[in-house]
Amino acid sequence: MKKNWMAALAGPFLPDAGMLFARLTGALLVLHVHGLPKLLHFSDELAHIDDPLHLGRAVTLYCALFAEIVCPLLVAAGLLTRLACLPLLFLLGVSMLLVHPDWSIADGQFGWLLIIVFGTIAISGAGRYSLDARLRLRA
DSSP: OOOOHHHHHTSTHHHHHHHHHHHHHHHHHHIIIIIHHHHHTHHHHHHHOOOTTOSOHHHHHHHHHIIIIIHHHHHHHTSSHHHHHHHHHHHHHHIIIIISTTOOTTTTHHHHHHHHHHHHHHHHOSOSSSHHHHHHHHO
16 A cells, blocks of 8 residues: 555654754744844944843843853753743843834734744744753653
């Protein structure tokens, strides 16, 4: 009997492969578009960064760097994944609701899509192809 190729694709690895894809692409996108430019142009960013929570520009920038560099690296590796999504979600929420409240959904679609991606990862976890899963197997 001929095997249905759709049934073969819907095997148990597919949801975990999807989570790996979401983790890697979302994390690398944030790192490339936001994190690395802030790090490479630190002085310029410090002079121009918004400070919506009134923590001071330096503290705000360091928090943004943590959320946009350290957390995406953790998410990509699948290490402390759910926890690493929280600063990203907080930063994105502050950005969308406090820094850019005048943006329409179309203007802020990149930010809203990142909230969807990292919210999904935070809810679902890293999946089988992650350091979280490997460490859980050893414990």
